[in-house]
Amino acid sequence: MTGAGNDRLNRSGAFRSVRTALLLPSWLVIGVFLLVPVFLMLVFSFLTKEFRGGVIWEFSLAAYDQFIFDRGLFGDEPPTIEWTYITIFCRSILQAAVATVLCLILGFPTAYFIATRDSRHRMVWLFLVTVPYWVNLLIRTVSMKFLIRDNGPLNELLLALGAISQPLTLINTDFAVQLGLFYSYLPFMVLPVYASVERYDFSLSEAAADLYAGRWTILRRVVFPVVRPGIVAGCILVFIPSLGAFLAPDLLGGAKNFMIGSLIEEQFKGNAGNWPFGAAVAMILLSMVLIALMIHARQQSRTEVG
Amino acid sequence: MLRKLTLALAAAALMPAGMVSAEGKLSIYHWFEYIPQELLDKFSAETGIEVTMDTFDSNEAMLANLKAGKMGTYDVAVPGDYMVEIMIGEGLLDTIADGELANMDNIETQWLEVPFDPGRKHSIPYQWGSTSFSVNRDVYAGDIRTTAIVFDPPDELKGRINILDSQGEVMLLASMHLGIPQCTNDREQLKALDDLLQSAKGHWASFNSDGAKDVLVSGDAAVGMIWNGFSSKAREEGANVEYSYPREGLIVWMDNVVLLQDAPNRDNALKFMDFLLEPENVAAVTNFARYSAGVKGVVDLLEEGLKSQPEAIPPADAPAGTFIQVCDQATQEVYDAIWTRLKK
Amino acid sequence: MARNSAVRHYPGFLSATLACLFILYAPLVVVMGYSFNASQSITVWGGFSLRWYHEVFVGTESAKFKSAAWNSVTIATAAAILSTSIATAAALGMVRGGWFRGKALSFALLTMPIMVPEIVTAVATLIFFSAIGLVLGYGSILIAHVVFCIPFAFLPIAARLQGIEPHYEEAAQDLYADRGQIFRHVLLPLMMPGVLAGFLLAFIISLDDFIITNFIKGSGVETLPTAIFGAVKQGIKPNIMALSTLLLLVSSLFVSVSYMVGSLGNRGGRSRSGKRGS
Numbered sequence: 010m011t012g013a014g015n016d017r018l019n020r021s022g023a024f025r026s027v028r029t030a031l032l033l034p035s036w037l038v039i040g041v042f043l044l045v046p047v048f049l050m051l052v053f054s055f056l057t058k059e060f061r062g063g064v065i066w067e068f069s070l071a072a073y074d075q076f077i078f079d080r081g082l083f084g085d086e087p088p089t090i091e092w093t094y095i096t097i098f099c100r101s102i103l104q105a106a107v108a109t110v111l112c113l114i115l116g117f118p119t120a121y122f123i124a125t126r127d128s129r130h131r132m133v134w135l136f137l138v139t140v141p142y143w144v145n146l147l148i149r150t151v152s153m154k155f156l157i158r159d160n161g162p163l164n165e166l167l168l169a170l171g172a173i174s175q176p177l178t179l180i181n182t183d184f185a186v187q188l189g190l191f192y193s194y195l196p197f198m199v200l201p202v203y204a205s206v207e208r209y210d211f212s213l214s215e216a217a218a219d220l221y222a223g224r225w226t227i228l229r230r231v232v233f234p235v236v237r238p239g240i241v242a243g244c245i246l247v248f249i250p251s252l253g254a255f256l257a258p259d260l261l262g263g264a265k266n267f268m269i270g271s272l273i274e275e276q277f278k279g280n281a282g283n284w285p286f287g288a289a290v291a292m293i294l295l296s297m298v299l300i301a302l303m304i305h306a307r308q309q310s311r312t313e314v315g
Numbered sequence: 316m317l318r319k320l321t322l323a324l325a326a327a328a329l330m331p332a333g334m335v336s337a338e339g340k341l342s343i344y345h346w347f348e349y350i351p352q353e354l355l356d357k358f359s360a361e362t363g364i365e366v367t368m369d370t371f372d373s374n375e376a377m378l379a380n381l382k383a384g385k386m387g388t389y390d391v392a393v394p395g396d397y398m399v400e401i402m403i404g405e406g407l408l409d410t411i412a413d414g415e416l417a418n419m420d421n422i423e424t425q426w427l428e429v430p431f432d433p434g435r436k437h438s439i440p441y442q443w444g445s446t447s448f449s450v451n452r453d454v455y456a457g458d459i460r461t462t463a464i465v466f467d468p469p470d471e472l473k474g475r476i477n478i479l480d481s482q483g484e485v486m487l488l489a490s491m492h493l494g495i496p497q498c499t500n501d502r503e504q505l506k507a508l509d510d511l512l513q514s515a516k517g518h519w520a521s522f523n524s525d526g527a528k529d530v531l532v533s534g535d536a537a538v539g540m541i542w543n544g545f546s547s548k549a550r551e552e553g554a555n556v557e558y559s560y561p562r563e564g565l566i567v568w569m570d571n572v573v574l575l576q577d578a579p580n581r582d583n584a585l586k587f588m589d590f591l592l593e594p595e596n597v598a599a600v601t602n603f604a605r606y607s608a609g610v611k612g613v614v615d616l617l618e619e620g621l622k623s624q625p626e627a628i629p630p631a632d633a634p635a636g637t638f639i640q641v642c643d644q645a646t647q648e649v650y651d652a653i654w655t656r657l658k659k
Numbered sequence: 660m661a662r663n664s665a666v667r668h669y670p671g672f673l674s675a676t677l678a679c680l681f682i683l684y685a686p687l688v689v690v691m692g693y694s695f696n697a698s699q700s701i702t703v704w705g706g707f708s709l710r711w712y713h714e715v716f717v718g719t720e721s722a723k724f725k726s727a728a729w730n731s732v733t734i735a736t737a738a739a740i741l742s743t744s745i746a747t748a749a750a751l752g753m754v755r756g757g758w759f760r761g762k763a764l765s766f767a768l769l770t771m772p773i774m775v776p777e778i779v780t781a782v783a784t785l786i787f788f789s790a791i792g793l794v795l796g797y798g799s800i801l802i803a804h805v806v807f808c809i810p811f812a813f814l815p816i817a818a819r820l821q822g823i824e825p826h827y828e829e830a831a832q833d834l835y836a837d838r839g840q841i842f843r844h845v846l847l848p849l850m851m852p853g854v855l856a857g858f859l860l861a862f863i864i865s866l867d868d869f870i871i872t873n874f875i876k877g878s879g880v881e882t883l884p885t886a887i888f889g890a891v892k893q894g895i896k897p898n899i900m901a902l903s904t905l906l907l908l909v910s911s912l913f914v915s916v917s918y919m920v921g922s923l924g925n926r927g928g929r930s931r932s933g934k935r936g937s
Contacts, residue, residue: 022755022756022757022825022828023755023828023831023832023838023841024751024752024755024756024828024838025755025756025757027752027838028752028755028756028757028759029752030752031748031749031751031752031756032748032749032752032753032756032765034745034748034749035745035746035748035749035768035769035809035813036765036768038745038805038806038809039768039769039771039772039806039809040768042784042787042802042803042806043771043772043775043780043784043806043807044768044771045787046780046783046784046786046787047771047775047779047780047783049783049786049787050775050779050782050783060644060647061378061401061404061405062375062378062379062382063382082505082506082509082649082652082653082656083502083505083649084648084652093655093656093659096659097659114675115675115678115679116679118669118671118672118675118676119672119675119676119679121669121672122672122673122675122676123676125667125668132855132917132918133914133918134676135855135856135859136859136914136918137680138679138680138683139859139862139863140907140910140911140914141683141684141686141687141907142863142866142867143863143866143903143906143907143909143910144687144690144903144906144907145867145883145884145887145899145903146867146869146884147869147884147887147888147895148690148887148895148899148900148903149686149687149690151526151529151701151895152686152687152689152690153685153686154526155533155686155689155701155702156685156686156689158533158535159535160534162689180521180535181520181521191682192682192683192686195679195682195683196859196860196863197811197860199679200815200856200857200859200860201814201815201818201819201853201856203852203856204815204816204818204819204852204853204855204856204857205818205819205821205822207819207852208819208822208823208849208852209822211666211667214666214667215666217666218666224666224669227666228669235822236822238817238818238819238821238822239815239818239819239822241818242814242815242817242818245770245773245814246773246810246811246814246860249770249773249774250773253776253777259480259522259523260523260526263520263521263522263523264480264521264522264523264658265516265519265521265522265658266658266659267655267658267659269776270776270777270778273776273778273779274778275655277379277778277779277782278373278375278376278379278778279375279482280375280482280483280647280650280651280654281651281654281655282375282378282379283651284782287778287779288779291775291776291779294774294776295771295774295775298774299767299771299774302766302767302770302774303763303764303766303767306762306763306766306767307763342878342879344878346889347881347885347886347888347889347890348720348889348890351719352719352720352722352723353719367878367879368878368879369876369877369878369879369880370881370885370886370889371873371889372873372885372888372889376873379782379874380785380874383782383785383786383789383874384785384786384788384789384790385785385789385795388795388877388878389878525894525895526895528894529700529701529702529894529895532700532702532703533702533703545894548699548894551699552698552699552700552702552703552705553698553700553703553705554703
């Protein structure tokens with residue numbers, strides 16, 4: 010009896026006792042080479058801007074003030090709520106959300122399809138999905154732009170097929186931005202979902218079918234819950250980078266409106282040269298994402314415990 | 316020649332970073348593909364100086380890099396005109412004393428006294444050109460020598476205009492259109508500038524600098540703000556575009572070689588600058604980059620096609636060129652606000 | 660068997676896969692096509708020519724592009740290997756480490772590299788590297804790449820590990836396998852699809868990085884993205900298309916070889932495990 014009890018204790022995890030050792034390398038690498046610089050940026054966001062880039066070591070809330078209050082073109086009107094940056098945030102979040110949904114709608118079936126192939130062929134399919142990414146994103150995006158322009162091949166094809174009677178205007182639209190984001194991040198959905206579905210035990214589907222569940226009900230009620238970690242991982246990997254992306258929005262969307270990524274970029278690399286403001290926008294974005302992810306992580310560990 | 320080149324490259328590849336050859340080194344901070352490799356090899360062959368080059372993709376990125384901690388690693392950099400002024404103001408540039416450059420007299424007179432570096436104490440000309448806009452003549456046959464094409468376009472051009480994604484150039488062109496001075500601190504004028512850009516934005520299809528040529532060639536845009544050298548390339552690639560010399564004014568730009576503060580190899584930097592003031596050498600740059608040099612005696616050494624480009628020959632009544640001015644902090648902040656409002 | 664495949668397969672999933680592949684590959688057809696363009700343009704066809712391939716191999720800029728390509732591929736490989744190893748350990752610690760204080764924080768830390776906008780990481784890292792006197796060059800690029808590759812490797816691996824029930828380790832433990840054996844012989848094979856997915860993502864994300872690399876690369880060290888972005892001052896020319904086509908060729912070759920090696924290895928593996936079974 011005692012022996013069995015000991016066994017159970019041991020069983021509670023071969024890796025539990027070495028948890029810290031396992032996590033230490035990642036904590037160290039990210040802690041030193043990312044957390045320290047990010048902390049520096051947090052400090053920067055509370056400093057006075059130096060004209061044309063850089064900071065003056067003097068405490069200031071000007072960066073956050075600029076984000077929240079509108080004081081007119083010359084900065085001397087009574088403050089009202091600044092909608093500019095909220096608009097930019099909402100726009101970016103919407104575009105990233107649409108791109109994530111697009112990636113999920115097309116990426117899940119792709120991952121599922123690959124996972125149900127013969128094990129020898131799966132590698133080939135996976136590589137097929139990633140090989141295009143050997144070509145630089147800039148080049149791929151420029152080529153995508155070539156394809157979807159007003160008198161480009163896509164419109165010619167659709168016209169020839171008789172699907173449309175007038176060329177579609179795709180370039181410089183929101184849809185082009187979403188397509189560009191989808192195109193930039195598709196494998197980041199497909200691969201994690203694949204890794205989860207590949208593990209899925211299809212006898213579960215069979216059991217559900219025996220209980221007269223329909224095929225799509227099985228997908229929704231049986232498959233999805235089991236492969237949920239992969240889907241969540243994929244959504245995180247598509248949504249968050251999409252928030253800060255600027256290449257696809259700039260090239261395909263025409264750069265007429267700032268996205269979060271280009272707004273921050275402008276503060277460091279553009280004429281503005283307002284480092285504290287750039288740092289502040291980044292910190293606001295970071296804390297929003299961080300809070301969302303922490304809530305997710307907490308819920309997840311709660312369900313694990315439960 | 317080829318073997319020599321291969322040997323030199325192999326030697327460069329094999330040499331550990333810390334090793335210094337007898338004649339020393341030179342570290343250049345430059346745009347990518349803006350100087351022919353043969354020219355660097357020629358410099359190395361003539362002087363025995365080993366050249367390493369780091370590259371940047373915009374003036375502002377270069378400034379951010381230098382300010383974030385790369386000062387003291389490069390000897391020379393190649394900033395644009397307004398950036399030279401900014402770098403002087405930031406104390407990032409070293410002074411070239413009188414007589415330190417043997418070939419100083421080779422600089423064309425008009426480029427000796429420039430507003431961004433009076434007396435040429437820190438820089439020498441590299442390449443220059445103008446910024447304006449080009450119009451697809453298949454789409455619009457009317458008068459294009461006016462900035463109204465961009466800011467108050469005729470119906471056939473509305474919604475088919477590409478703008479350079481560059482605050483300085485857009486603000487200057489808009490100021491020329493309104494006939495107001497650059498960097499004005501007059502509130503009414505600044506408001507007018509803001510209103511003009513807000514109303515013009517509706518006519519614009521996109522902001523794109525890197526693809527400024529491609530949108531004209533592909534026909535996606537019928538009007539495009541563009542640099543003259545880029546426009547001549549668009550024409551050579553088959554686009555029926557004409558480069559405009561608007562009566563309201565012409566933007567000129569110039570890239571310059573500057574001597575950086577704390578240059579680890581100051582003497583070699585000066586040798587390199589002298590090297591680039593030899594007509595033969597800078598002509599090689601112009602033939603490669605297809606803009607114009609600011610050095611005497613270069614014209615005769617240029618390729619035939621370059622001598623006769625309409626984009627580089629202004630009409631007789633064209634206004635004198637204006638460099639982008641560096642605004643003071645207060646005005647620049649309003650400019651930034653206008654730019655953000657334009658793109659919000 | 661027939662019933663099995665009926666619930667396994669969904670109508671339309673093949674079409675979705677083909678649609679994905681179509682969207683992924685259509686722009687590449689443009690890239691390949693225009694790499695043979697006789698004209699300088701990337702939008703107007705000027706006839707067939709191999710001039711850009713000639714330029715890539717023996718042109719004046721070829722040495723730079725070749726070293727940039729070499730740097731990119733080696734850095735991506737090293738960064739992917741390192742970050743995948745670190746991420747695998749971290750996934751084990753997170754998923755198999757039970758509940759511990761600060762677990763949510765640890766998760767936030769592991770995913771932080773994707774949350775910080777790249778330009779901010781770039782500027783901050785450059786300031787930090789300069790402050791501690793780290794020499795900028797190949798090494799600094801590699802360090803930065805390992806950092807931002809970690810979440811891309813970690814998330815798929817952790818997701819996969821969550822799908823593996825602990826029974827396998829428990830059974831192995833009952834057979835007195837030590838921790839190393841359990842990892843090598845039980846968990847790692849089960850985790851492999853996740854590890855592979857993480858490795859591939861880390862590889863392509865490192866291969867494609869421009870913003871961070873552009874800030875922290877030292878003098879004379881270029882990667883392909885910095886070379887390509889830098890070259891747009893002169894306009895994108897088909898030589899970059901030719902270079903990209905060659906890279907695709909190399910990667911396809913690499914894939915074919917690894918496929919053949921893999922299927923050989925599989926056969927070997929199967930016979931070995933067969934022996935162990937008997």
